[in-house]
Amino acid sequence: MKIVALFPEYIEGQENQLLNTEKAIGLIPFLEEKGHELVILTDNNADLDKHLSDMDVVISAPFYPAYMTKERIEKSPNLKLAITAGVGSDHVDLQAASENNIGVVEVTGSNTVSVAEHAVMDLLILLRNYEEGHRQSVNGEWNLSKVGNHAHELQNKTIGIFGFGRIGQLVAERLAPFNVKIQHYDPINQKDNKYSNFVNFDELVSTSDAITIHAPLTPDTDNLFDYNVLSRMKVGSYLVNTARGKIVNTNDLVELLTAKHIQGYAGDVWYPQPAPADHSWRTMPRNAMTVHYSGMTLEAQERIEEGVKDILNRFFNSEPFQDKDVIVSGGQISSASYKSNKGK
Numbered sequence: 001m002k003i004v005a006l007f008p009e010y011i012e013g014q015e016n017q018l019l020n021t022e023k024a025i026g027l028i029p030f031l032e033e034k035g036h037e038l039v040i041l042t043d044n045n046a047d048l049d050k051h052l053s054d055m056d057v058v059i060s061a062p063f064y065p066a067y068m069t070k071e072r073i074e075k076s077p078n079l080k081l082a083i084t085a086g087v088g089s090d091h092v093d094l095q096a097a098s099e100n101n102i103g104v105v106e107v108t109g110s111n112t113v114s115v116a117e118h119a120v121m122d123l124l125i126l127l128r129n130y131e132e133g134h135r136q137s138v139n140g141e142w143n144l145s146k147v148g149n150h151a152h153e154l155q156n157k158t159i160g161i162f163g164f165g166r167i168g169q170l171v172a173e174r175l176a177p178f179n180v181k182i183q184h185y186d187p188i189n190q191k192d193n194k195y196s197n198f199v200n201f202d203e204l205v206s207t208s209d210a211i212t213i214h215a216p217l218t219p220d221t222d223n224l225f226d227y228n229v230l231s232r233m234k235v236g237s238y239l240v241n242t243a244r245g246k247i248v249n250t251n252d253l254v255e256l257l258t259a260k261h262i263q264g265y266a267g268d269v270w271y272p273q274p275a276p277a278d279h280s281w282r283t284m285p286r287n288a289m290t291v292h293y294s295g296m297t298l299e300a301q302e303r304i305e306e307g308v309k310d311i312l313n314r315f316f317n318s319e320p321f322q323d324k325d326v327i328v329s330g331g332q333i334s335s336a337s338y339k340s341n342k343g344k
């Protein structure tokens with residue numbers, strides 16, 4: 001079979017990294033031994049298009065996605081499986097994959113702790129005004145009022161979690177020792193748990209001091225945090241997004257940060273990815289953005305490697321995938337998290 005995988009270019013000296021063209025999460029010997037052809041790409045545009053006509057499997061990570069649009073899927077007559085080397089399969093048009101009977105499978109759970117830790121870090125960075133404190137230390141400044149004027153404790157704040165699945169719940173568990181009030185909105189998981197109470201969407205938006213987004217990108221969440229929703233957040237509140245960039249409207253966020261309605265924004269997810277050098281989120285006020293790496297710790301990369309090999313072994317042996325990993329199968333979207341939940 002012909003397997004096409006997209007990885008970032010190997011850089012000498014970065015020997016720990018598994019998700020690159022050189023290590024390719026161990027797929028080079030793994031597939032060679034089984035007699036399959038592996039094509040490794042670094043460019044998700046023209047290079048990928050060259051292989052659509054005869055590839056059987058496509059593999060890419062959300063950090064560096066091969067955007068499998070409807071158009072590309074329709075030009076891929078042999079394609080049977082799209083594997084996400086990580087969590088979050090929105091870079092594949094799931095509806096088109098269903099209609100063309102292409103399986104979409106990911107390594108669910110592989111990096112959930114990594115992302116939850118990152119989200120907690122982002123909340124602390126924003127509330128404590130770390131970015132301004134760090135900027136002054138690098139630039140030779142000592143302007144205490146400027147940093148202190150927006151430095152807060154996390155304690156006693158109300159933290160809203162949008163999307164209370166694996167990562168959302170891990171975030172709640174990790175935040176609890178900070179003595180915060182935690183609330184969540186999730187159309188499927190509406191139960192209170194030990195750490196967090198369910199509230200409706202409007203309450204989450206209007207009463208949280210900080211919101212952290214952990215829902216998948218679906219037709220319901222795409223562009224959901226637009227001017228209308230962002231302007232209903234508390235004045236001076238914070239937003240963290242380690243889920244997907246497209247859940248937040250690019251220009252509306254910049255406008256509300258500039259107007260100081262939203263005090264700070266942090267996260268690692270952008271649209272498109274890689275983000276262009278002039279993406280407005282790189283330079284917007286009071287941002288603590290990083291490139292997309294929260295789920296790419298070395299521990300997570302090891303689990304991703306193991307998970308992708310497990311998926312390929314099952315595929316070659318015509319064995320069922322692990323239920324948790326399946327997003328699309330048998331011509332339909334089977335993951336509850338990705339099924340449309342009309343009305344948010």
Ligand SMILES: NC(=O)c1ccc[n+]([C@@H]2O[C@H](COP(=O)([O-])OP(=O)(O)OC[C@H]3O[C@@H](n4cnc5c(N)ncnc54)[C@H](O)[C@@H]3O)[C@@H](O)[C@H]2O)c1
Pocket residue numbers: 086087088089109111112115162163164165166167168185186187188189214215216217218220221242243244268269292293294295296336337338341344
């Ligand atoms: N930044 C990263 O490196 C990184 C890594 C892993 C995952 N992610 C993102 O985080 C997302 C969540 O991951 P997870 O492992 O917790 O997934 P999960 O499937 O366990 O949980 C997602 C939750 O979102 C809920 N949800 C679905 N539609 C919703 C809506 N309209 N409004 C609110 N909630 C909704 C689901 O009911 C589910 O409980 C992934 O889909 C992915 O996009 C990012």
